[in-house]
Amino acid sequence: AQKVTQAQTEISVVEKEDVTLDxxxxxxxxxxxxxxxxxxxxGELVFLIRRNSFDEQNEISxxxxxxxxxxxxxxxxxxxxxxxxxSAVYFCALSEASVRDDKxxxxxGTRLHILP
Amino acid sequence: DVxxxxxxxxxxxxxxxxxxxxxxxxMDHENMFWYRQDPGLGLRLIYFSYDVKMKEKGDxxxxxxxxxxxxxxxxxxxxxxxxxxxxxxxxxxxFYYHTGDAGNEQFFGPGTRLTVL
Numbered sequence: 626a627q628k629v630t631q632a633q634t635e636i637s638v639v640e641k642e643d644v645t646l647d648x649x650x651x652x653x654x655x656x657x658x659x660x661x662x663x664x665x666x667x668g669e670l671v672f673l674i675r676r677n678s679f680d681e682q683n684e685i686s687x688x689x690x691x692x693x694x695x696x697x698x699x700x701x702x703x704x705x706x707x708x709x710x711x712s713a714v715y716f717c718a719l720s721e722a723s724v725r726d727d728k729x730x731x732x733x734g735t736r737l738h739i740l741p
Numbered sequence: 742d743v744x745x746x747x748x749x750x751x752x753x754x755x756x757x758x759x760x761x762x763x764x765x766x767x768m769d770h771e772n773m774f775w776y777r778q779d780p781g782l783g784l785r786l787i788y789f790s791y792d793v794k795m796k797e798k799g800d801x802x803x804x805x806x807x808x809x810x811x812x813x814x815x816x817x818x819x820x821x822x823x824x825x826x827x828x829x830x831x832x833x834x835x836f837y838y839h840t841g842d843a844g845n846e847q848f849f850g851p852g853t854r855l856t857v858l
Contacts, residue, residue, distance in 0.1 A: 668854075669849055671849075672846045672849075675845075720845075728799075733782065
C-alpha cells in the first residue's frame with residue numbers, strides 16, 4: 626500500500642536559516658511520482674514540484690531544492706536562506722503510475738514557521 | 742494558468758441542511774477531486790471523477806455524494822449536514838494524459854471552510 630510520512634509536524638526557524646523538510650514514502654510500484662505542495666495561510670495548495678521515480682537527479686529552483694533518494698525512499702525539501710513568506714504548511718505526496726485515476730496520497734504536512 | 746474556483750470561501754449551515762459545494766475548472770481537465778482537510782489528519786479524499794458522469798469513492802465518502810454533469814464542474818453534496826462535517830473542503834483537478842503517463846499534478850481551488858452548527 627502506498628503511504629507518505631512527514632515525521633515533522635511543526636518546525637520553527639529564524640529567518641535566513643536553512644531548513645529541511647523530510648518526506649519518506651512507501652510504494653510497491655516501480656513507476657511512481659512524488660510531489661511537494663505549499664499551503665500558505667490563504668489556504669490554497671500551490672504545486673511546487675513533481676518527480677518521477679526514474680529521475681533521481683536533485684532539483685534546484687532558486688532557494689528551493691529537492692533531494693530524491695530511492696535507496697532510502699525519501700524526497701526531502703530544503704529551503705535555503707528562509708524568508709517569512711516561506712511560512713506555510715508543506716505537503717509531500719505520492720502517486721502510483723499503475724492507477725488510471727491519478728489519485729495522489731498526501732502526507733499529513735509539516736507546518737513551517739519562519740520567525741523574523 | 743490553470744484556474745480552479747470554488748463557489749464560497751466560507752459557509753455556515755445548520756445541522757440537517759442540504760449543502761452544495763461547487764467547483765469549476767477552466768483547463769479542460771478530465772480528473773476532478775474533492776478533499777477535506779482537518780488538523781492533524783492532512784488531506785483526505787472524499788470522491789473523485791475522471792470523466793463526465795463518472796464518480797469513484799475515495800477514502801471517506803460516507804455522508805457525501807457528488808455530481809459531474811459537465812466536464813468543468815464537480816459538485817460535492819452533503820445530503821444532511823452534521824457537525825462532524827465542519828471542515829475545510831478543497832477541490833482539485835488534473836489532466837489525464839491518454840498516453841498512460843499518470844501521476845499528473847493536481848491544481849487546487851482556494852478551499853471552502855464549512856461550519857455546521
